[in-house]
Every structure is written in structure tokens, then in C-alpha cells.
Amino acid sequence: MQVVVLVKSIPDPSGEAKLGPDFLVIREGDGVLDPGDEYAVEAALTLAEASGGEVAVVSMGPANAASAIRRALAMGAHRATHISDEALRGADALATAKVLAAAVRRSPFDLVLAGVESTDGYTGTLPMTVAEMLGVPSATFARKVEVTAGVARVERQTEAGYDVVECALPALVTVTASAAEPRFPTLKGIMSARSKPLEQLALADLGLSPAEVAPTQRVVAVEATAEKGPGEVIQAGDDDAARIADLLAEAKVI
């Protein structure tokens, strides 16, 4: 089974996100593999191992996305495609979906996995846009994915519980944190990642023009909201239960 994982490189989440004067996120330093996408990589590796297949990762991002891609390779992915182009700076979800769909289409695939939403952008719609462009069925919010005889069986988290969904391959599935426990790259994995195929592509290699990836949405203003000042803080033991109960009574809920 050929599994493709869409992985995003994000600015180190332990740092503070900053916006530049053009309202775009400043992406300095090495990117990290989005923790949400690590679950997708893990799920892909598990499925490919069971079927004797391979895992390819596809990522669109600036040059510093390379470290995130290498992490996916170090975890065990077999090869990677990195799409990077000056014309993609500030690309929105639609443009990103066009690029990723075009990159995925270049090789045969059985299953595309992605995260439910990215840690920095959290639009959460991009994988579905890719699925529609690829013309494949999909299941989102998978907390469990199994594949038997060309059919993916997914436990899909819902607002009230979960659904069981079946989907003929080829298909696209987005996975939650419950779907897999990401493995830690071994030293051997890190070493071998260096010699795995990493294909670098520009927009033109995908047959796309800059006009086709022009953003359709633009941040035009950013404004700080009035911060509600902190309220009263007491130490536990200072009648805490009575004070909380007073507040509940004031709110007329007891």
C-alpha cells in the first residue's frame, strides 16, 4: 500500500508567534514537524508496515521546512517531496491545497493521511479541499484507522461520540491524537534519513502559475482586544469553598 502523508512545518510552538508588518507570521529559524502531523506519520508507518508498502511525505513550505521533513523521514517515511517557491509566500489554504493535490497526483497512491488541523493555522479544511481535488472519498477526525482488502475502516470522532465509517481506497483520512502514539526517531533512523530521496519542487514543476496560487483572503487589520483585568486571587484555605459558593450564588446557579 502506498501511503502519502501531508506534513506541515510550523514555527517552534515554544516560541512566541509574531506577525510581520504584512500580517504574515514571521517564520525564522528551523521549522518543526507539526505535532498533529506526527500522529499521521505514525499511522501511515503502521499501515504501510502491515502491508509491506511505503510512506511518502509531501510538504509545502519555505526552505526551513526541511528540518520538519527530515524528522518524518527519521521516523521512518521512505521519501519526501518538498515544494518551495517564492510565489507561495503568504499562500492561503486554497493555494496550498492546489499545490499539495498537484504534488500527490504525480505518483500512484492508496491512502493520503493528514492532521485534523495544523497547530499554527488551524483552518482544518485543507485536507478536504485536497480530497475533492484528487476526487477521492474521505473521513476526517479518525481516532482509529484500519485497512483491509482495499477498504479503510475508521472510527470517526463526532461531537457526541464516534461513528464507524468505511471508505473504499484510494481515500484521504485525517487523524486525531488518539489514532497513534508517534515513535521517537532512533539514531539509525536519523542517520538513514540523510540518504533518503528528498525531491525539491518549485511551482512550475507542478504546472502551476503564480496567478493560480494568488491568495483569496488577506488580513487587513489586527487589533488588540480590551483585556479583562484579572480578578481576585486568594490562597487555598482562605475559605475557598465558601468564596466559590458565594460567587455561584451571585450568579444565581445555587
Place this chain on the structure above:
Amino acid sequence: MAKVWVFTEVSADGTPAPSALELLTKARSLGDAEAVALGPGATASAAALGAHGASTVHASDDPVFTDHLSQPAAHALHALVERHRPNLILFASTHDSRDVAGRLQARTGSALMSNATDVVSPDLARTAIAGGSQLVDVALEGPVPRLILVRPKSFAAEPSGGTAAMVPVDVEIPEELRRARRLERHEETASGPKLEEARVVVAGGRGLQDAQNFALLHELAAALGNAAVGASRAVVDAGWIAYSHQVGQTGKTVKPEVYLAFGISGALQHVVGMKGAKRIVAINKDPDAPIFRLADLGVVGDALQVLPALIAEVKARRV
């Protein structure tokens, strides 16, 4: 006048999702509001949708829309878009609607904005970032309809007293769009009020130390009577409590009278789901926990000691 559509989820008994009524209330202030409802119960929902401002309801009761994920709905919605050319479609940020919006975008090439908290005009929407400390205005350009996913409870639903014309949706769904099938539905039946509707939410995070300690939260909720149990993602991921209790970015949005956070740090992604609460009480042993910045009352200390004392106090006051 702008034609503003609301993509509406309905339950089989004809009850529209509360978020649809919120969105219709907003839609009618932006232009001529219409609703699209697909799946069993759609036709029966027309009265309620009309009463909240939909002049027309495009409805189909065909179970294909609930038996198969996203593709049939996106296909039918796209056909309706081609026929009626709305300027804007509002969706609630639910799992199903999000999927339909993402697919529709591939077909129409329109701007799709996620996580909106306000819609200023058919081509300008707002979102809150950094846990609500900054508001961002986003201009939507390119082909219509513009597509916006709105966070639940961004608007209050208000009846308009109107009635809607019902237009049946007659779009053929090709066999190849029926490949993802929903085989089973499992719903947890929780006792007490629903999390989104409860007047009090008692929520727990990693600071509760152990899955077993959530029993204390359930006990407090039961003592209060009108309360539901919420949770941070950290404890949901750890398997301490089901996902349906998660509050935040990827979970539910709640606006109770009182939100009590026990051992929750107050990460941005949690805060977006609960900062609309009227009153916030935080119990955390770390005096620098970010949650204290939005708490009306903060208690610095061990949640596991405060909880039993509070349960006893509430029980004493309620007799």
C-alpha cells in the same frame, strides 16, 4: 441585496442545530437569508428556520446526505450554488460542515475562512487569535460565494417571526460519491444538561492528576444540578474522559453563567472555547498559570483539596 446562505445541520426529528439559528440571525442582518438543509428532518426544519429569518429553505430529506460523508452534500450544495449564485455561505464550525465547506472550496475556487467569530459584511470577517487577545479582520476576495466557518455561539439566536418558502432540492447524487459510508453511530448518553447548554461547567485538566479524580467533578456537577463536566484536551488525549467533554479550539465552545477550571493551565486553544463564560473561577496550584488572567476568582492551591470542600459547601447550601 446580498444573498446569504446558511448551511444547516438538522436532526432527523426536524430540529435544526442551534448554530444554524445563530447564523441565520446574523445572515439576515447582512442580506437576504436563505438556508440549505440536507438529510432526514430537513423539510420539517423549515418552520424553525423561517422563524429565525430564512426566506427560503432549500431542503432534501434524502438519507444519502447522512449515510455518506461530505461528498453528496458538497455536490448538492455546489449544484445549488451554480443555480442560485449566493454571495456568501455561512457554516458552523462542526466536523461535518467543515468537511463540506472544504470540498466546496475546491469546486468554486472561493475564499474559505475558518474560525470566524464575526461577519462584518459579505466580504469581511473577523477572527480572534492568541486566545482572544487580538482580533484580526480578513478580507475575502475572488469568486463568489465566499465561504465562512463560524465558531459556535458567536451570535445569539433571535427569532424573526418569519416564515420560509420550502424549495425541494432535486440533485442527482452519482454512485461514485457514495464511497464513504457511515455504518454505525455511537452516542454517549450523559446524564444532566448538555455541555453547550449547562448553566455551570465544571472542567478539569491535567492538574487533577488521575482519571479517577474526575469522579469528584461529576459529583460537584450533580450537586449543582444544572452543571456539566468539561475537560482540557490534555486529559482527553490521555484517555481520562471522552472527547465529547473537550472544551476549546478543537472541542466545544461554552458560554455558561459560571465556568470552574480545576487544574487547567489556560492554554490559548482551551481559552477560545470558554472565555465567553459570564464568570470564571480557576483553581490551580501555580500562581502564574495563564488561566488566572481571565479568572474573576482565582484560588491558588490543590484542586484535589478544594473540590471535596466545595462539594460539601454546595450540598449544604442547596438543602
